[in-house]
Amino acid sequence: MDGVSRFSVSIPHDLLGKFDMYLKEKRYQTRSEGIRDLMRNALIAEEWDDPAAEVMGTISIVYDHHTRELDEKLKEIQHAHYEGIISTTHVHVDHHNCFEVMLVRGRADAIRKIGNMLISARGVKVGRITLLSTGKNI
Ligand code: NI
Secondary structure, eight states, X not given: OTXXXXXXXXXXHHHHHHHHHHHHHTTOSSHHHHHHHHHHHHHHHHHHHSTTOEEEEEEEEEEETTSTTHHHHHHHHHHHTTTTEEEEEEEEOSSSEEEEEEEEEEEHXXXXXXXXXXXXXXXXXXXXXXXXXXXXXX
C-alpha cells in the first residue's frame, strides 16, 4: 500500500486480549482498522479542544414538548444560531416526548455553546453533543 507506515507496538498481553475482544464486538476485520479509528477519534477530540477549529457534529435532545414555553425557547435558540445548524430532524416519540437531532457545523466553541444552551434548557431530559470532523485534517 502506498503512503502507509508500519510500526510495532509493545503492549501487555492482557490489554491486547481486551482490545481484541473490543475489536470483535465492534466488528473490525483487522487490528489496523481498529487502531486507525481510535487514532482518528483522538485527533478529532484534539480538534474540538481548539475553540477556533472548524468542526462538524450533531446535537441530539429528548424533551417533553408539554413543558411550558420549551418548544418556543428551543426554536428561538436554533434561529439565533441558524448559521451553525445545517439541518434539524424532529421525531414525535410518543404523546409527550420529542427527539430532535441537529446537524451542526462551525467553530468548535460556537457549536459547544449552542449544544449546551439547548441541553440545559428546562424540560430537556437528555442531550448529547457528538463531536465529528469535517474530515480535512484526519
Ligand atoms: Ni414532537
